[in-house]
Amino acid sequence: MALTLDDIRAAQTRVSPHVLNTPFVPSRTLSDICGCEVFLKFENLQFTASFKERGALNKLAQLDTDERRRGVLAVSAGNHAQGVAYHAQRMGIPATIVMPKFTPAVKVERTRAFGANVVLHGATFDDAREHGMRLVAEQGFVLVHPYDDPQVAAGQGTIAMEMLAAQPDLDAMVIAVGGGGMIAGMAVAAKALKPGIKMFGVQTERFPAVFNAKRGTDHASGTATIAEGIAVKSPGAGNVEIVRSLVDDCVLVSEADIERSILMLLEIEKTVVEGAGAACLAALLAHRELFSGLRVGLVLCGGNIDPLVLAGIIERGMVRSGRLARITVSVRDVPGALASLTRVLADNSANIEEVHHQRAFTALSAQYTEVDVVVQTRNAAHIQELVAALVAEGFDARVH
Template identity: 65%
Template sequence: MLTFQDIQHAAERLRGQVLETPCVESRTLSQIVGAQVFLKFENLQFTASFKERGACNKLSQLTPQERERGVVAMSAGNHAQGVAYHAQRLGLRAVIVMPRFTPGVKVERTRGFGAEVVLHGDTLEEARQHAYQLAEQQGLTFVHPYDDEAVAAGQGTLVLEMLAAQPDLDALVVSVGGGGLLAGMATAARAIKPNLEIIGVQTARFPAMVNAIKGTHHAQGASTIAEGIAVGQPGKMTQEVIGRLVDDLLLVDEGDIEQAVLMLLEIEKTLVEGAGAAGLAALVRHPERFRGKKVGLVLSGGNIDPLLLAAIIERGMVRSGRLARIMVSARDVPGVLARITALVAEAGANIEEVHHQRAFTVLAAQNVEIELVLQTRGKAHIQQVLDLLRAAQMEAELR
């Protein structure tokens, strides 16, 4: 059974082995969501994730015989890098099983920490079963990503640091996948500050822990930008702890998470992956739930694919009105395109793309349809552009 003493001992083992990351207030985010928001920057760990804590605590407790044989883990992300890095530091053999679809950059980074990477299976479950087989065949110690007391105890050390830095916190809002982070943090928080409100957050596309704890039957999706918490089956140990100690579990949508990633990038100038932004997404989605409270959030990781980040930024610009697609219909005469672009420039917008075509339209043959992608200052500015084009006897609408 996971205890507060386990977490205290873990903190002693981790001292000097992992970074004690800052926990500071974001005044701007506090103003936006109506609560006092304190951020724990776990994305600043060497492998850019809190997963180092649990991995280091687990590996530090291996017997001499276990150390000699080595460890095996299954992960396509942060757990793999945490285990590989600390195994390398401690001089242990580490075998990491990853699904075949794992992006090459994650594979190479894990290998860069000295781990033996085995690509096996098309799903996480197939990779997990293969890892169990390797553990049995080679006598390796399996390091579970969340359903392990030593791993959860390592993650729980976060609370010791957060409450030491900000003892007046009213609530902790923590992302949940398999539940190792939330179980460890809840165990520590209940011992130090019993009345602290503890809330878990899952993406609506992977609501396994919510379903398990609340008895709901939310459907599970196939993918999410918060892949770090895309867990289909919660841990047995973690589920018991969370059901006993956590006050509530909330669901957030993909759009909420995208918005939170972008807010942290723009406002805090910090790069956070989808799973790491889930806590802020909950504050954005449910502001009335936290209004006026001092809330601690864990930015649990910063490993995000650059192409995914680019897509999130672009989609966020569309939502905020800083990127707009408009359709303009006008008489097809010489100089009409130049006139349209001049009007857009007069309105102070910048043209990013132009698609000018005559064939694929239901307009009269003498007319032309021109699609523009514009960089604008916001939704009010988009309306100014449309008004100017319409005043010039052109049909213009936002698409």
């Protein structure tokens, strides 16, 4: 891929009047937790809640009159779709967006709200891409590729320029990687402006194509991830070349790492990110030894997460941290037994969320019933205090 700092500077001139120069600020709390100086680039604050606007706009701004008349087509899991749709609408260019069928509804509806014709096709990004290529060939659309295009990568590279302008003493940047457009553009810009800076790519364990290319491994790709924005099996060939030459290392993170990071950013920074947007923080938490003592810039690349998925992550995070527990208690099936149980929980400062009686599906004698109680708690120690208090009152209690 022929991509230079001059290309990225030209892209910055085109896009800067129309996208946010998003905040890039330190996080004292995350720095203490991660053992390095953490700076956050809030790309989730862009109008479409993603960095993808930059590359899409840089591409659209260079179309000639005939290309604008023919209209554009993009294949996207959501964020690139919104960036293309929004700026195409703003510029009066017809846009068709092809998305996998299982794209989160919030991304589909927002893309339609920007005036694009949305086509849902296939179970994966690669299925949708194949269909999109057929439409381009049949109907003459101009393809706006989400990552395998130097003009798109140049637009994404403007992120690195803003980060170094705000914090010139950065030691490293950590970037989520799917198709590789963002890390390619950012690596070209950052290494040209500051050759000694370290560039790290992050992928999910379920979609490790760029990691494989960088490390020479052959980890298999999966079928689903909470970070669907970087769920790409076939990254851009030009982007991979740049990763091999300019990126210092790539790391993998688990689904649990990403969920934890989404919740930490919500609780600590009061900001909502999607799975891909949390991947860089997940890397700091999972690979602390790589970043110890460094000044590290993270790109919170997107915030388009399905509210139901976010609710599930919050609840699961509360379970992992000991703030939500399900306790099964065996009680005599007589009047007042449940009242006695809830009294013990109340006396020990547990707030009850759910109560479920189980009479039929149990091996207990007919005189007893099982009660599942979901309670809000302070921490894991508090849960054990509750169990001990229940046992002291004669209940048979266990935690799931």
